Amino acid sequence: MKQLMDFLRLVIKSRLDHELGKTETLEKPQMELHFDPEAFLGKTIKSLDIRNRDLLLLALAVAPHIDPGLLGKSIQTYYPEGADFPEFGGVKTKHHRGIVPTGETLLYLLAGTDATTRKKHLTVFQESILFKKNLIYLSQTQEEEPFFAGPLCLEQEFADKLLLEAVRPPKPSTGFPAELIETELEWADLVLSDKTLAQIKSLENWLTYNEALMESWKLRKKVKPGYRVMFFGPPGTGKTLTAGLLGKYTGKAVYRIDLSLMVSKYIGETEKNLSRLFEKATGKNWILFFDEADALFGKRTNVRDAHDKYANQEVAYLLQRIESHPGLVILASNFKSNLDTAFTRRFQSIIDFEAPGASERMLLWEKNLPATIPLEESLEIRDLAKKYPLTGSNIVNIVQQVGLKTLASGDEVIREEILLQCIRNEIQKEGKMH
Incomplete structure (x- = not known):
């Protein structure tokens, strides 16, 4: 210098x-x-x-x-x-x-x-x-x-x-309404169906080999820049973790977009917020993860008043910016029916994160219960996996609560009574959410 x-x-x-x-x-x-x-x-x-x-x-x-x-x-x-x-x-x-x-x-x-x-x-x-x-x-x-x-x-x-000689992550703000997603977990911790895992592997391939493909196959002028994918599935099925792991294993920062900071009641402000976001991300090789995307990008309405007209303009503007963005953009939604078909036509990949079945739930229990703390003899995890339709995040929450209660009671084993009570609490909490 x-x-x-x-x-x-x-x-x-x-x-x-x-x-x-x-x-x-x-x-x-x-x-x-x-x-x-x-x-x-x-x-x-x-x-x-x-x-x-x-x-x-x-x-x-x-x-x-x-x-x-x-x-x-x-x-x-x-x-x-x-x-x-x-x-x-x-x-x-x-x-x-x-x-x-x-x-x-x-x-x-x-x-x-x-x-x-x-x-x-x-x-x-x-x-x-x-x-x-x-x-x-x-x-x-x-x-x-x-x-x-x-x-x-x-x-x-x-x-x-x-x-x-290092990069500071940008701070969340109205100019950049996003937070960095990081995880200490590995691909082995992600429990999904074989079909979903195969689709996710194609995303990892794009992140790793796209630049080489554009050069060696001379596709840069023929293929639109970037990659657009949609994640569909109930809460707790691994959508956010998948985005974090894609970034971790390809060396790219993943930013989850906070939609509450982007949407404005003032006409034209939402587009300005979107514009600032994409300008900030251009050239950075980041993965942009729009969680609960249907909150902003739901089905476009019939134009009944000026508000509907401008809401539809916001959707059209978003489509335009996503299509021209050179990086990976992930939109995540809980319900496929909530999103406009105009979006689905513009995406290279649509991945369903289904609620885990009994075999996946069994794996989730095995991965999350500690190997060093034995279970009470009457406890059969296979029976729990069959009986209770829980997601991965549900099971993590339950294991955390069981751990706290077990430590507080001084027990050296995980009691069936405590585990079942924590399962009931989690199910009751989910019921209140709906």
Whole structure:
């Protein structure tokens, strides 16, 4: 990073020396730059072939993070008493006390004040690989302001990798209404029918091999980007766990979308929230998991009033964004009948998570009851599996309650009476839910 900042100082000095008459011609910075090929900065510069004005753009965007006073000190050298210097651009922000460079700053360092040269270098905002890949972007300006007057911003994940060599997960907010799903469980802990597991394997294959397929089979222009799948099934049948395991075993972050933060009673706001979500996710290789999707994306209604009209527009907008998103999007719903058929036609895969049968329930009991605590002799788990139609999450809840009661009573075995009471409590709780 020091070399990058030294390069920026040299460029600023060269430009100001020329513009203020200290040199007749603009001296190109002469500097040998050698970046660590093992660090993220060095790898990025090499892989994207960053040089010349792209290197200057990168240095400017990084400067506030590494050397907050660099721009201010550079100007002060030439204007020790201070001066109005609009050509240089830059803004002061609420919390950052240094100068935050803008597109105007980049343009000035590239072209000075010569109108013809400035027009020539305006192409940087379209041609730079850093702008094209959205690694650096211009913050929004007011309509009456030049678009390049906006601050130069590092995309958050790119900034984290440059500065921390790691990525901080985004915080849930109205701009990103989602939470990271992580699990310590394994595929072996997921109890599903063979048919459902085979369908899930196809998703894992897409996540692992899609990029290689697009290149080697030349399908990129023929196949729509991304993959869209629907999970149907009652609560507790493993939909969320499956999404978490897909991310875990393919090295991708999984974000569960909080629909309550996305839906707005104000016309047009839901679409804005959706737009911010997908823009945030673009290029991140994340898995987006819309849980209880029918809450927002249910059957479109007949248009009876303005509210119905705009509700249908929200559904149409969502369809459009999902189809253009390049990553994996999972919509989960408890009831297949709740979702519009317009959605099902647009999805590559529809996976049913059926309530577990007796054999699956037997496996769930065996996997969740502790091997170190014996059962009372009268307890037959096979009978429980046949008699009580419980889901995986029901069984986990029951085992937790049984464990607490067993520890509290001081028993060294799991009592039939306690286990049956916890089963009844769970069934009663489910009944109240309905």
